[in-house]
Amino acid sequence: MDSVSRVNGGIFESERKLQQTLYAQTGLDIQIAGLRDIYTESDLPAWFPLVPKTCAVRGPKFFGFAPGFVDLLLEARADLAYFAGLWKYPSLAALRWAAKSGKPMLVAPHGMLDSWALRNSSIRKKIARWLFQDAQLKKASCLRALCSAEATSIRACGLTNPICIIPNGIDLPDRASGYDRNALQISLFQHRKVILYLGRFHPKKGLANLIAAWNQLQATANKEWVLVLAGWDQGGHTAELKAQATELGIRWADATPQTADDSSIIFLGPQFGEAKARLYAQCDGFILPSFSEGLPMVVLEAWACGKPVLMTSECNLTEGFAAQAALDIRPASESIAEGLRRFFEMSDQERQTMGQRGLTLVKEQFAWPKIANEMMLVYGWIIGGGEKPECVLVR
Numbered sequence: 537m538d539s540v541s542r543v544n545g546g547i548f549e550s551e552r553k554l555q556q557t558l559y560a561q562t563g564l565d566i567q568i569a570g571l572r573d574i575y576t577e578s579d580l581p582a583w584f585p586l587v588p589k590t591c592a593v594r595g596p597k598f599f600g601f602a603p604g605f606v607d608l609l610l611e612a613r614a615d616l617a618y619f620a621g622l623w624k625y626p627s628l629a630a631l632r633w634a635a636k637s638g639k640p641m642l643v644a645p646h647g648m649l650d651s652w653a654l655r656n657s658s659i660r661k662k663i664a665r666w667l668f669q670d671a672q673l674k675k676a677s678c679l680r681a682l683c684s685a686e687a688t689s690i691r692a693c694g695l696t697n698p699i700c701i702i703p704n705g706i707d708l709p710d711r712a713s714g715y716d717r718n719a720l721q722i723s724l725f726q727h728r729k730v731i732l733y734l735g736r737f738h739p740k741k742g743l744a745n746l747i748a749a750w751n752q753l754q755a756t757a758n759k760e761w762v763l764v765l766a767g768w769d770q771g772g773h774t775a776e777l778k779a780q781a782t783e784l785g786i787r788w789a790d791a792t793p794q795t796a797d798d799s800s801i802i803f804l805g806p807q808f809g810e811a812k813a814r815l816y817a818q819c820d821g822f823i824l825p826s827f828s829e830g831l832p833m834v835v836l837e838a839w840a841c842g843k844p845v846l847m848t849s850e851c852n853l854t855e856g857f858a859a860q861a862a863l864d865i866r867p868a869s870e871s872i873a874e875g876l877r878r879f880f881e882m883s884d885q886e887r888q889t890m891g892q893r894g895l896t897l898v899k900e901q902f903a904w905p906k907i908a909n910e911m912m913l914v915y916g917w918i919i920g921g922g923e924k925p926e927c928v929l930v931r
Contacts, residue, residue: 647830
C-alpha cells in the first residue's frame, strides 16, 4: 500500500478490514508494508493483530519514493503480493519485487483507472504509465475491480489480465451501542435536519456543484436543513469551497458553537473513530455527488448506519438504486438540487425506510466475511491454479 494510515482515505479503511478478516478466517501469514507519514504511528494500532512495516519517504510526497521498500517486500518471502493503489513508487517497487522474487502479484487500482481519474493530473499519470505503471499492471497475474464498471474501465486501458470483481465490505455497527441523537455531545444543529458529506475535499467529489445546488435551495431548506461537510483538505480545495459559499452569499461556519447555529453550511474538518460514528448517527441523509469513485466506503458506512443516500452512478453502487436505498443524481448542480428537493419532500418515515433498505443491502451483499472468502479463493487460484473462481473474468 502507499500509506497504512488515514492519509489513504477509504483505501486505508477497506484494505485494513479485508486483511484483518482474512487473517481471522484463515490464519494466513499476512504481512503489511507501506509508506510512512504523519499519521502512521497513531494509526498502526488499528491494524491489530497485524503489524505493518513502513518505510520513510524521501523527496516529493506525491511520488512516495522509499529506498528500502523493495527490500521490505523481499524480506516477507511472500508467495503472492497484493498491491492497492497506483501512480506512486510502491508500484515501481512491485515490479522490481516481482522480477527478483519470481512470485505473482495481484493489483487493485481502486478506481484509479476510471476515465475521470485518468484525466485528473493527466500529464503526471502519463509519465508514470510510460515509466512503470503500465508495466506493473500488465505484469499482474490478476487485477481486482470493485465492481463491473471498474472492470470495464480496466479493459478500456487495453489490459487483458484476468480481473476478479470483489467489492469493498463493511462492518455493521453494534446497534445496541448506537448513539442517541438527542444525547450527542455535538449540539451544533440538533434543531435542524442534517445532510452529510464525509470524505476528502477534492474536486472529483463534486462539492463545488453541491454548494451551487445548495444555493438554489436556500429559501426552502435553510430553516429546516443544514449541509454538513466533514473531511480533510487536499490541495487547498476547502478554502476554494468556503470562498465559493461566501461569493454566493451562503452563511457558512467552521464547527464552533458561537457561529454554527444559524449557518446554512458547516465545515467540520476531519472526523475519525467515535467522532465519525456520532456524525453518521446524527445525520438524516448522506450525499456523495462524485464525478469518479472506485466503490466508496462512506456510502456503505452510511447504509450500515441505516441512513438514506443521494449519490451519482459514478459511485458504482447501482445495487443501492435497485434496492431503493439511494436517490440517483448527476454530478451537476441542477441535478443535485432536484435530488435534494425530492429528498426534502419525503416524509421522515419514507427517509427512514429508505435507510433501512440500505442496511439490509449491506448485510446481504457487503459483509466482510463474504468478501474475504472470495478473495481467499482468488489467492488460492493464482498460487495453485485449478478451477477459476466465479468472480474472475478472463478474455
